[in-house]
Amino acid sequence: MVTLTVRGSIENVLYCRVEPGILHELPAEQNHFSFGLGGIGESVEKAVSQMGELVAIPGMAGVLPGDGEFRSKTVTTGKWFSPFAVELTGLEDQVLQPISEGEITGGGIWSHISDRINDSDNPDPLIGAIWTGRVRSFRGAYVLHPLVPSSAPAEGLPISDPSVHADWFGLNPNGGYTGKWVLVVGVAMKDQPESLQVLQGKQGQVFYRNPHAPLAYGSLMVHQHALIFDTEIYHPNGKSSHTVAEQVREKDILDIKHVLDDSVFDTVYGCWLTYNNINNL
Numbered sequence: 276m277v278t279l280t281v282r283g284s285i286e287n288v289l290y291c292r293v294e295p296g297i298l299h300e301l302p303a304e305q306n307h308f309s310f311g312l313g314g315i316g317e318s319v320e321k322a323v324s325q326m327g328e329l330v331a332i333p334g335m336a337g338v339l340p341g342d343g344e345f346r347s348k349t350v351t352t353g354k355w356f357s358p359f360a361v362e363l364t365g366l367e368d369q370v371l372q373p374i375s376e377g378e379i380t381g382g383g384i385w386s387h388i389s390d391r392i393n394d395s396d397n398p399d400p401l402i403g404a405i406w407t408g409r410v411r412s413f414r415g416a417y418v419l420h421p422l423v424p425s426s427a428p429a430e431g432l433p434i435s436d437p438s439v440h441a442d443w444f445g446l447n448p449n450g451g452y453t454g455k456w457v458l459v460v461g462v463a464m465k466d467q468p469e470s471l472q473v474l475q476g477k478q479g480q481v482f483y484r485n486p487h488a489p490l491a492y493g494s495l496m497v498h499q500h501a502l503i504f505d506t507e508i509y510h511p512n513g514k515s516s517h518t519v520a521e522q523v524r525e526k527d528i529l530d531i532k533h534v535l536d537d538s539v540f541d542t543v544y545g546c547w548l549t550y551n552n553i554n555n556l
Contacts, residue, residue, distance in 0.1 A: 279401050279462065279550040280362040284480040287358035288312050288418075289435050291427035293326055295319040298356040299556070306333045306367055308405055308516065310460040310500040311360035312422070313338045315350045322356035328417050328531050329357060330460055330500045332520040333367060337502055339531040341418040345445075347528045358422075361462055361481055361498070363403040369546035371407070371511045371519060378411055379543060382536030385463045385497050388547050399549035400473050402463045405516050406545030407508045413452040413539075415501070415532025419445050435483050452530075456508045458523050459534055461499025477553040503530040511544040 282299040286292070293312070298319055301309075313329030314322030315338050325348070327341040336355040339347050374387055388404055418434075420426055420443060428434060434443035464478055482496045504526045511519050 277365050277548060277550050278552050278554040279403060280364050280554050280556060281360070281480050282357060282362065282556045283359040284555065285359050285483055286479065288422055289433035289483060291422045291424055291434065293323060293358045293422040294424060295323060297358050298322065299360065300354055300356055301360070303336050303350040303353050303355060304334055305331065308332055308363045308366050308460045309360045311357055312418070313355050313357040313360065314340070315348050315355050319356055323423065324421055326358070326422055328500055328533055329360065330502050330531055331355070331360070332458070332460070332523065333517055334520065335524050337528050337531050339417055341420055341422070345417065347531050349528060351524065363405070363460065363462070363548070365548050366403060366405055366516055366546060368515045368517050369548065370513060370515055371544040371546045373512060374406060374543040374545050376542060378539055378541050380536060381499065381534045381538040381540065382495070382497060384540070384543060384545070385495050388545065389463065389465070389495060392549060397549050398469070399551045400465050400469070401550040401553070402547055403550060404461060404545050404547035406459050406543055407511045407519065408457055408540035408543035410452045410455045410457060411539040411541055412450045413455070413503070414449055414535040414537060415447060415530065416535055417445050417447070417532055419443055452503060455529060456504045456506065457501040457540070458508065458519065459499050459501045461497060461534070463495045463497045465495060473551070474553060477555065480553060480555055497536055499534045501532055501534045502528055503532065505529050516546055
């Protein structure tokens with residue numbers, strides 16, 4: 276039985292609670308795959324203004340700052356800071372295997388993984404996965420502004436509320452990046468009564484309902500972020516996730532985005548584990 280580790284909570288993001296006192300400090304040399312919201316800076320105060328979409332892989336963290344410039348930044352030495360990061364414990368040396376050579380959506384990938392897990396009668400409510408693929412049509416979301424208390428929406432609304440969502444989240448590209456390559460880190464939950472009973476509300480630390488990404492893939496909720504590259508991720512089949520991470524650390528990152536479920540990919544390979552609960556740090 277493996278527990279999913281969550282540092283902070285997505286509620287820190289949704290309710291603009293990002294300030295120095297709640298940030299977790301992590302070394303760039305860490306050995307885990309993570310995603311969430313992060314900032315890169317010489318100090319915690321600097322990192323607050325640099326917060327954006329985060330993907331961390333062994334030996335590197337990448338962030339798309341929500342500072343108006345939206346130019347991805349990476350760090351391979353030093354540290355990064357986060358008010359919310361999901362750490363996929365145990366996936367560091369899993370072997371990637373084929374998921375789909377033909378076209379498949381970002382949500383469909385998780386349905387495919389879930390079907391394989393269900394075939395083994397695995398009761399765990401959470402799935403963590405790392406996957407690579409070639410883009411056919413990418414839809415990516417990202418935060419537009421620093422998520423600090425002074426910028427919070429009025430009346431205590433979360434930034435995901437439909438009435439303010441468009442002010443806080445960008446959508447770009449809306450069907451582009453054809454031929455580019457991605458490394459995706461994410462987690463899915465079986466949205467069923469049995470899962471909700473086991474998690475006892477802890478899923479609220481990881482998942483939220485995005486108005487641009489309605490729940491459309493059966494009984495799964497998905498949260499996933501991508502590192503996007505101009506150049507091919509070579510021969511991931513049969514390679515360990517750590518080996519793939521070593522390969523992509525040598526590449527220039529084109530973009531970092533939250534992957535919307537109706538994005539389309541092909542040549543998809545991945546590895547995954549299931550988790551029976553959430554450990555919040």
